[in-house]
Amino acid sequence: MFRHLSSLEGNLFDDYRRMEQQLDRIFGEAYMPNGIRSVARGTFPPINIGGTQDQVDVYLFVAGVDPKSLSISIQQNLLTIDGERATHRDDLSSGYYRHERFSGTFHRVVTLPDDVDPDRVEAGYRDGVLRITVQRREATKPRQIEVN
Amino acid sequence: MANDNNVSENKQELRDQESAIRPPVDIFEDESGITLLADMPGVSRERLEIEIDKDTLSIEGKAEIPMAEGMAALYADVHSTRYHRSFSLSSELDGEKANANLKDGVLTLQIPKRAQYQPRKIEVRIE
Numbered sequence: 001m002f003r004h005l006s007s008l009e010g011n012l013f014d015d016y017r018r019m020e021q022q023l024d025r026i027f028g029e030a031y032m033p034n035g036i037r038s039v040a041r042g043t044f045p046p047i048n049i050g051g052t053q054d055q056v057d058v059y060l061f062v063a064g065v066d067p068k069s070l071s072i073s074i075q076q077n078l079l080t081i082d083g084e085r086a087t088h089r090d091d092l093s094s095g096y097y098r099h100e101r102f103s104g105t106f107h108r109v110v111t112l113p114d115d116v117d118p119d120r121v122e123a124g125y126r127d128g129v130l131r132i133t134v135q136r137r138e139a140t141k142p143r144q145i146e147v148n
Numbered sequence: 149m150a151n152d153n154n155v156s157e158n159k160q161e162l163r164d165q166e167s168a169i170r171p172p173v174d175i176f177e178d179e180s181g182i183t184l185l186a187d188m189p190g191v192s193r194e195r196l197e198i199e200i201d202k203d204t205l206s207i208e209g210k211a212e213i214p215m216a217e218g219m220a221a222l223y224a225d226v227h228s229t230r231y232h233r234s235f236s237l238s239s240e241l242d243g244e245k246a247n248a249n250l251k252d253g254v255l256t257l258q259i260p261k262r263a264q265y266q267p268r269k270i271e272v273r274i275e
Contacts, residue, residue, distance in 0.1 A: 046225035052216045059213060061226060063189035063253030100172035101187055113222070128189035128253020129213060 037109050044085075044102035047110065056112050056134045063128030064101075072132060074121055077112040079132065168232035171207070171255075179267055181260035182241060188231045189253035196250055198257065200243035206234040207255065240265040 048059040062070070064085055071082040087103040112134060120135035174185040188196070190211025197208045211229040237243060237259065246259045 041225075047223065048213075048221070048226050049223040050215060050219040051222050052219050055216060056222070057216060057219065059226075061187075061189040061253075063187040065252070095176065097175040097177065099174050101174045101185060102172070125252075127192050127212070128187070129211070131214065 035111070037111055039108065043108075044106050045108070047108065049110065049112075051113065054136055056116055056136065058110055058112070058132040058134070060108075060130040060132070061128065062125075062130050065128070065130075067125035067130065070125075070130065072123055074118045074134070076118055077114055077116050079110045079112055079134070080108070081110075081130075081132075082107050167228045168230040169226065169228050170233050171209075171231045173233065181258060184235075184255075184257045184259070186231075186233065186255040186257070187253065188250075188255055190229065191231065191250070191253060191255075193250050196248075196255065198246075198248055198255075200237070200246060203237045203239065204234055205237055205243070205257075205259075206232075207257075208232050209255075 045060045045062045045065075047061070050057045050059070058079060060081060062083065062085070065083055066086075069084050071080075073080045082105070084105045085103050113136070115136045116134040117137050118134070121132065123130065123132045125131075171186045171188050173187075176183055186207060188207075188209045188211070190213050191209035192212060195210040195212060197206075199206045199208075209231040211231070213229065240261050241259045242262045243259060246257060248258075249256045
């Protein structure tokens with residue numbers, strides 16, 4: 001059921017993307033310009049964006065984040081999310097064997113397609129996934145042009 | 149049609165197995181035992197499986213992401229819905245008494261030490 005998000009057209013896109021990511025690592029991301037608001041891989045929280053003709057869905061994988069601590073705002077097609085994930089066990093004397101989970105504040109800005117309607121946004125949180133749905137504006141219908 | 153769906157589901161299964169997400173974890177120890185926290189956003193209690201077989205701890209989960217029909221990817225950091233990670237335990241840990249809790253996509257797993265391994269205060273007698 002995640003097929004549509006994990007690949008556009010079967011395996012080919014995945015393979016291409018994997019290759020691209022490897023190249024990114026090898027060449028230090030220098031061979032291709034990065035999006036100006038793009039972030040380094042592994043930045044918290046991971047984000048997926050999916051679109052249909054009617055809407056754009058943004059998924060933030062924010063496990064363990066209190067949804068009330070999230071601040072979400074949209075200006076035209078620019079979606080901004082701020083939040084914080086509490087630090088766990090600061091008092092621990094023996095320390096961690098592993099400390100891989102992110103803690104602290106985060107800030108992410110996502111550029112959505114130009115035709116989204118900033119007045120029609122909904123957000124829901126479940127099992128650590130925040131889903132923000134933005135409706136697209138009514139598409140202008142194709143018009144027949146006659147030659148005189 | 150139904151057949152086609154089956155085939156693509158199987159293909160998807162295979163791909164999921166290849167590309168499971170390795171969830172980030174925190175692991176720390178106190179006197180009573182080991183505590184492990186794992187980020188598994190999208191996983192509900194029904195789709196989480198924790199197995200302790202002898203000295204191997206295996207954590208597996210499947211994320212359920214609600215999606216609109218006909219959705220196409222515009223951008224994706226996350227490429228799989230399956231989480232998997234395993235650890236080897238040492239013998240002083242009592243897997244049978246492990247205690248798991250899942251909240252907002254974070255798994256907290258506590259594995260206590262066997263009673264005889266819990267630290268005991270030793271008093272020095274003065275003769």
